[in-house]
Amino acid sequence: MSKIYIIHENDEWTAPLKEALTALEVPYEDWHLAEGTVNLQEAPPEGIFYNRMSASSHTRGHRYAPELAQAVIAWLESHGRTVLNDSRALQLELSKVLQYEKLKQFGIRTPDTVAAVGAQQLGKAAQSFPAPFITKHNRAGKGLGVMRFDTAESLQRYAAGGAFDDSVDGITLLQQFIDSPTRTITRCEFIGGKFLYAVRVDTSEGFELCPAEACDIGETVEACPTTGAGDGFKAAPEKRPKFEIIEGFSSPLIQKYEAFLAANGIAFAGIEFIEDADGTIFTYDVNTNTNYNPNAENTAGVYGMKELAAYLKKELHALESGSSVHS
Structure with a gap:
């Protein structure tokens, strides 16, 4: 029997979805990807795969969950499985x-932004960037790395100090303050x-x-x-x-x-x-x-x-009937 597969790394965030799916009597399976394996010699199961992998997984001790999700989704897509929030969406989530x-x-329109690798380069970029400005992590979530600076000098002092909080992917953004x-x-x-x-x-x-x-x-x-x-x-x-x-x-x-x-x-x-x-x-x-x-x-x-659970239910029914809801 086909079912919904939930790709994630945070049980607390998926609990409300599981409750909603249960209420609608939608069969589902939990794929928690904090760690695991992908057997590329096997075909994936039939079903609808919902990706809700998070860029902030490393803050919960799941440093490589997104990388594992990338491997899993590549495997699914190569076999023609329906992935909602597919490999392109995951790339966007992470950058x-x-x-x-x-x-x-x-x-x-997006804020004016400079991407920098290395605290020294971040401080150097600030010298020619209009103040005030903020910093934030490129691969983030939950407001990680968000700080305001009113001068280039204050950012340079922070970047040179031991308290500098680097992004998990090494890319810190210098961004226009709105x-x-x-x-x-x-x-x-x-x-x-x-x-x-x-x-x-x-x-x-x-x-x-x-x-x-x-x-x-x-x-x-x-x-x-x-x-x-x-x-x-x-x-x-x-x-x-x-x-x-x-x-x-x-x-x-x-x-x-x-x-x-x-x-x-x-x-x-x-x-x-x-x-x-x-x-x-x-x-x-x-x-x-x-x-x-x-x-x-x-x-x-x-x-x-x-609403999300109801949409997944429609997708599952469409798969079983051979039609398509999501385009």
């Missing part, structure tokens, strides 16, 4: 540089490559933006690229939800995002953008292992994981 270059092909007057970013969620909803995320307390309930641990990173955290900054006095689904959201970006997803083998994703004081929108992150915030969804009455 913000690749994300930005692919987004630009669809007329989507000042959001509302101290928020917007995350657009897509199911089956189509827009589901947009959620407003309050960044005034930091840039730990994973919406999953399992990530709601009350911690913040050292600096947030949207707040100006540092000298003279004061958070807004009013208390607002960290995640809030925007009713009736619409934007010309949606059509561009959907075209971008279709061209890059991405069925499920959250895409984040920030708007500056002049109304200019910058898209800065694509999450192909997207999670959903239960508090925001309960308030709005829309549930991403249930």
Whole structure:
């Protein structure tokens, strides 16, 4: 019997999906790829394979899970299996540089960025980069490596010190600081490559933006690229939800995002953008292992994981009937 196969490395993030699949009576199998083997002499099982491998796997002790996922997905695709969030999507998940270059092909604006290998080269690049700016990891997630610097000298001191936090792939990004007057970013969620909803995320307390309930641990990173955290900054006095689904959201970006997803083998994703004081929108992150915030969804009455599970069910039925849902 065919089933859904979930490719991942984080049990907490997949628990809501398993619950949704169980509720819909969809057969599934868990492929946790923290470690394992791939027998290239054997054919893979029949089914629908959903890839939600994470770029931040190394923070959970799963340093080579993405590499193993790449091998598994190459094996699956060579045998003609349906992989949702395929090998192209995984490549994008693992590189913000690749994300930005692919987004630009669809007329989507991204922040000015320089990619650097080595702390010395990062500091050198900052000398000619307009301040203030931020740094972030190229292969990341959860706001890894995000710090704001107001001068090239302050970054150079940090880069030369023992506290420098290098990206797991060795590539650190030097990026344009975008000042959001509302101290928020917007995350657009897509199911089956189509827009589901947009959620407003309050960044005034930091840039730990994973919406999953399992990530709601009350911690913040050292600096947030949207707040100006540092000298003279004061958070807004009013208390607002960290995640809030925007009713009736619409934007010309949606059509561009959907075209971008279709061209890059991405069925499920959250895409984040920030708007500056002049109304200019910058898209800065694509999450192909997207999670959903239960508090925001309960308030709005829309549930991403249930929609995702229903889409997987349709794909499985299409496979069994010989038709196709995903294109």
